[in-house]
Every structure is written in C-alpha cells, then in structure tokens.
Amino acid sequence: MAPMDVVERLRDLPGLALLESARPGRNARWTYLTADPVAVLESPADGPDVFATARRVLGRLAAGPFADRDAPPFAGGFVGYLSYDLGRRLETLPSVAKADQELPGLRLALHDWVLAWDRRTGRAWLAGRALDERIGRLDERLASIRERVRSPLSRPAPATEPPAAFEFRSGLGRAAYEAGVGRVRAAIARGEIYQANLTRRLETPFRGDPWPLFRRLRTGDPALFAAFLDLGSSPVTGAPRAIVSASPEPFLSLTRDGLVATDPIKGTRRRGRDRAEDRALARELLASGKDRAENVMIVDVLRNDLGRVCAPGTVRVPRLCRLERTSAVQHLVSTVTGRLQPGRDAFDLLTASFPGGSITGAPKIRAMQLLEVMEPVRRGPYTGAAGWIGADGAMQTSILIRTFVADGARLTLHVGGGITWRSDPAEEWDETVAKARGPLSSIGGLEVTA
Numbered sequence: 078m079a080p081m082d083v084v085e086r087l088r089d090l091p092g093l094a095l096l097e098s099a100r101p102g103r104n105a106r107w108t109y110l111t112a113d114p115v116a117v118l119e120s121p122a123d124g125p126d127v128f129a130t131a132r133r134v135l136g137r138l139a140a141g142p143f144a145d146r147d148a149p150p151f152a153g154g155f156v157g158y159l160s161y162d163l164g165r166r167l168e169t170l171p172s173v174a175k176a177d178q179e180l181p182g183l184r185l186a187l188h189d190w191v192l193a194w195d196r197r198t199g200r201a202w203l204a205g206r207a208l209d210e211r212i213g214r215l216d217e218r219l220a221s222i223r224e225r226v227r228s229p230l231s232r233p234a235p236a237t238e239p240p241a242a243f244e245f246r247s248g249l250g251r252a253a254y255e256a257g258v259g260r261v262r263a264a265i266a267r268g269e270i271y272q273a274n275l276t277r278r279l280e281t282p283f284r285g286d287p288w289p290l291f292r293r294l295r296t297g298d299p300a301l302f303a304a305f306l307d308l309g310s311s312p313v314t315g316a317p318r319a320i321v322s323a324s325p326e327p328f329l330s331l332t333r334d335g336l337v338a339t340d341p342i343k344g345t346r347r348r349g350r351d352r353a354e355d356r357a358l359a360r361e362l363l364a365s366g367k368d369r370a371e372n373v374m375i376v377d378v379l380r381n382d383l384g385r386v387c388a389p390g391t392v393r394v395p396r397l398c399r400l401e402r403t404s405a406v407q408h409l410v411s412t413v414t415g416r417l418q419p420g421r422d423a424f425d426l427l428t429a430s431f432p433g434g435s436i437t438g439a440p441k442i443r444a445m446q447l448l449e450v451m452e453p454v455r456r457g458p459y460t461g462a463a464g465w466i467g468a469d470g471a472m473q474t475s476i477l478i479r480t481f482v483a484d485g486a487r488l489t490l491h492v493g494g495g496i497t498w499r500s501d502p503a504e505e506w507d508e509t510v511a512k513a514r515g516p517l518s519s520i521g522g523l524e525v526t527a
Contacts, residue, residue, distance in 0.1 A: 078201070078226065080108050080194055081292070086225050087112050088288065092186050094156040096465065097295065097303040098196060105301050108194040109151055109465065112307075113218075114186035115208055118157075121183060127166045128424035131155065131185055131466075138189060138206040138468035142333070149193035150332075153206030154467040157185040158306060158320060158477065161456040164432045168442050176455045178484045179313055184306070185466075190218055192226070206468050243522035245279035245490065245513075248453055250526065254509070255502035257451050264447055265498045272374050273438035273447055275505075276493030278454055279513060279524055283488035284316035290481060290488075290520050291321045297519025300325050300403070302475035304463050311485025320458055322480040323516060325403050328433050328462045329426055331472040335417040337383060337426060341375045341435035342476075343495055344368030344409030347511045348402065359400055359407055367499040372398050372409045375495070378434030378441050379413045385429040387415030405515025423472040427462075433476050436460035438495070458482055459491040479516045490516060 084095060090112035098105035116134055121127035138153050163182045164170070190205035203223060207215045249257065254277055261273045291305040300323035308318040326342045346362045349355030362368055376394055383392050396412040417426065437460075438444025459482065464474030482489045492509040513524055 080110055080192075083110060083192060083226055085230055086228065087222075091307070091309065092117065093305070093307040094186065094188070095291075095303075095305045096156070096463075098301055106196050107149055107151070108196070109149070109156070110192040111156060111188040111190060114156075114188050116187040118183065118185045118187075119181035121163060121166055126428075127163070128428065132422075132424055134187055135466065135468055137209050138187070139210070140206070140468040140470070142469065143204070147195070147198065147200070149191065149195065149202050149204060150471050151193065151465045151467050151473070152191055152202075152204035153189050154187070154465060155185040156188055156306070156465045157183065158458050158463040159183045159427070159431060159461045160458050161432050161436075161461040163461065164445060167428060167431060168445060170446055171449050173450050174452050174455045178455070178457045178482065178489070179311065180308070180318070180457055180482070180484055184308060189215060190222060192222070243281050243283075243488070243517075243520060244525045245281045245517060245522055246525060247277050247279050249277040251506050254506050258496050258500055258502040258505050260451055261447070261496040262498055262500060270444050270447065271439045272371055272495055272497045273444040274436050274460075274493055274495050275448065276452060276456065276460070276491050277509060278459075278489055278491045279517075280487045280489045281522070282486070283483055284314060284485065286317060287319035287321050287481075287483040290483070291319075293521065294321055294323050294481070294516060294519045297404075297515075300479065302327060302463075304475065306463065314485045316485040317483065318485045319483045320463065320477070320480060321483065322463060322475070322477055323519070324463075324475045324478050324480060325401070325408070326435065326476040326478055328464070328474040328476045329430060329472060330474070331417070331423050331426060331470070333467070333469045333471040335421075337387060337415045337417060338412060339379055339383070339430070339433075340410055340412050341372070341379055341433070342401075342408045342410050343372035343375050343435055344398070345406050345494070345508055345512065347406055348404070355407075362407060362409060363398070363400060367497055368409055369398050370499075371495045371497050372411055374439045374497075375435045376411050376413060378437075378439045379430070382430040382434060382441075383413060383415040386417060386421045386425050388418045391416040403515070406511060422470055423466050426472070431462065432460060433462070436476060436478065436493070456491060457484075457489075459489075479512075481516070481520070
C-alpha cells in the first residue's frame with residue numbers, strides 16, 4: 078500500500094509526520110510515516126547544552142541494531158524540526174527582526190513506531206523500539222497500527238480539489254529587496270563578510286487544513302525531502318498548524334557508526350522552456366564564476382563546521398559543483414563528508430553546524446548578525462532543519478527551503494538567495510521570483526504586488 082493511502086487511515090492520530098522521498102535521486106530511498114508520539118519537546122534545554130533534554134528523552138528508547146540488514150535506518154526516535162531561530166541560542170545575535178509566528182524554536186516528537194517504504198527494494202516495514210523497556214506496550218501499539226493499515230477506509234480519500242486562488246504578498250518589495258542586496262555588497266566591500274543569504278517572506282491569510290496543500294505540493298514539485306509535520310492547533314486561533322515542505326536540499330546525515338555527509342546547494346538557474354534552452358542555462362550556470370565561488374565559499378563554511386566535531390583528517394569534499402535539477406530550477410550541489418570523533422553524537426553535530434552554512438553566509442556568524450538587521454521578520458522554521466534522529470544515533474535532516482508554514486493565521490513561504498560582491502540586485506530579485514514560482518504554482522498560488 079502506498080504511503081499516501083496509509084496516511085488517510087492514520088490522519089485522525091495526533092502528531093502525524095510524513096518524510097517522503099517523492100522524487101528519484103541519489104539520496105532518494107526511504108519514506109517514513111509515523112504519528113501519536115509518546116513525548117514532545119517544544120523548547121531547548123536551559124544552560125549551554127540546548128539538546129540536554131533531548132538526549133535524555135531519546136535515551137528512553139531501545140537502541141540496539143536489527144538483525145535484518147535491509148531494515149530501515151530509522152525505526153524510532155525523534156521526528157520534527159529545528160527553527161532557524163534556534164541559532165540564537167548557539168550564537169550571539171542582535172534582536173531586531175520581528176518574531177510574529179507563535180511557533181516553538183524546536184519541536185521534536187518522540188515516536189516508538191515507524192512505517193517505512195524502501196524505494197530500492199519495494200518493501201514496506203512496520204518497525205518500532207520499546208519505550209522504557211516495555212516490550213508488551215510496543216507490541217500493542219504495533220498491533221493497533223497494523224490493524225488500522227489493513228482496515229478499509231472509514232471515509233473515501235479526498236479527491237484532488239481545484240486549487241484555491243492563493244494570492245501571496247511579499248513583506249519586502251522589489252525596491253527594498255534590491256536595496257538589501259546593496260547593503261550586503263557594501264558589507265562585503267568593507268571586508269565584514271564574503272557572502273550572505275538574503276531572504277524575503279511571502280504570506281496569505283490561511284486557517285484551513287494544511288494536508289491538501291501537501292498533496293498538491295508533492296505532485297506539482299516532487300522533492301527528495303518532502304515533509305508534512307503536524308504541529309497541532311494554534312493556541313491563539315485554534316486553527317491547524319503544519320510544516321509543508323518540498324525541499325531538495327539535505328542538511329546533515331549521520332550513520333549509526335559515525336559517518337557524516339552534507340550536500341550544500343548554491344547557484345541556481347530556472348529550467349528552460351525547451352531542451353535547448355535548458356541546456357544553455359545549465360552551461361551558463363556551470364560556467365558562472367560567481368555561482369561557483371558562492372558554492373565553494375559555503376563548502377568551506379561546512380568543512381569548518383564539520384571539523385569541529387569530526388576526527389582530524391576525515392573531512393573530505395568528494396563532489397564539488399555538480400549540476401542537479403528539479404522541475405522548476407537547476408542547481409550547483411557539492412558534498413562534504415567526515416567521521417565523528419569518538420564520544421560525539423548527532424546533537425554535537427547539530428550544535429557545531431546549525432543553522433546550515435548554505436542558508437546563512439560566510440563567515441557564518443557575522444552574516445547571521447547582519448541578516449538579523451536586514452530581514453524585517455524572523456525566519457521561524459524556514460532555513461532551519463527537519464528530519465529524524467534515531468535512537469541508535471543515526472540522523473537524516475533536510476534544510477527547510479521550498480517550505481510553507483501554516484501557523485494558524487496565515488500561510489507563509491520564504492525565498493532568498495546568496496549575495497556576493499558580483500551579485501546584480503535586479504537579477505537576485507528575479508531569482509527569488511523564480512524560486513517561489515514552483516511551490517506557489519503547485520498549490521494554486523501566485524505572488525502579487527501592491
């Protein structure tokens with residue numbers, strides 16, 4: 078049974094989470110579905126270690142390996158997101174941008190069971206890990222899920238509805254965004270930074286069910302790291318909240334034996350109207366000194382971040398500036414790898430690397446400080462991370478780009494781009510418009526100007 082068919086049988090459970098590889102690709106293999114968490118963390122721990130509580134809670138799940146080598150890498154643990162603004166706990170930043178979304182800085186839900194689909198073998202799994210060594214309780218929960226999956230739907234799955242005409246407006250108009258590009262270039266000229274990732278937020282009023290939006294998004298703009306995260310009802314409006322993502326960009330992956338990988342995306346062109354134009358745009362991107370320099374700068378940031386927690390001499394760059402495509406755009410993508418030092422774990426890796434260098438700038442901390450002044454609203458989940466952290470120490474996360482956030486009052490979508498000295502303000506604006514076009518059109522939306 079396909080994941081979307083199973084979701085319809087579980088949608089009444091709280092905390093539904095779907096992490097889906099919806100587009101074939103190098104990293105596309107596993108899709109995970111879970112719900113009804115046994116615990117939820119919605120704030121970082123006090124003190125210097127923001128993940129202290131998360132470590133303790135994750136330790137309640139059994140962590141041993143499975144006998145079957147084909148078993149899914151994730152069979153229980155945390156599923157959720159880290160807000161970009163969690164970085165404020167990890168680094169010293171000014172407080173200027175308006176925080177107007179009532180969402181937690183992190184939301185990590187502890188799940189003791191997972192449904193997993195393997196694209197490579199075609200197999201589906203129902204797996205779990207006992208909480209507090211209560212094997213009998215796990216057996217009962219797995220039996221309940223198995224019964225739900227096998228039972229007929231109590232209601233038919235919703236048909237694909239005609240898209241609503243969502244009109245999104247940007248918090249930064251063209252003139253203001255282009256002025257921001259100029260301010261970044263001025264900071265570069267002063268020697269403060271080499272690059273910064275300037276963003277703007279589009280929004281529209283919305284208090285409806287976010288799930289149909291995800292169904293449209295995954296069809297219109299399939300992604301390697303599609304995600305739907307139910308965040309519960311807004312305490313202010315009572316409307317449902319969720320993260321609806323079609324991200325193409327992985328953040329950090331970690332195997333249970335300590336192998337780390339990250340794949341930053343920098344450099345973008347739209348897709349062509351025909352094959353000849355598409356290839357011409359790809360050649361232009363591959364030959365662009367500005368885009369390659371931008372990508373290489375971020376690779377250096379990530380090499381530095383991984384070097385803080387990886388064993389000396391293990392950080393490598395096996396792929397640099399290769400071309401990858403989605404339905405709407407084409408990118409330059411690199412890969413950085415390493416091996417964790419003994420005694421380090423997924424939370425140490427997140428502390429050293431969050432938020433991702435590809436969506437901040439170089440040097441990262443100074444770029445974040447400047448962006449806090451230039452962007453009028455806080456980013457919230459956008460450019461944070463979503464994914465899973467297994468009880469056995471493995472992890473897979475994505476960068477939350479091409480992501481809608483339903484916060485109970487509105488639907489928001491951020492877009493942005495890396496600004497370097499060579500950036501042209503008008504071209505940077507046009508790039509953000511191109512980046513927004515794919516996800517907006519998928520849900521029947523468009524960007525309008527005043």
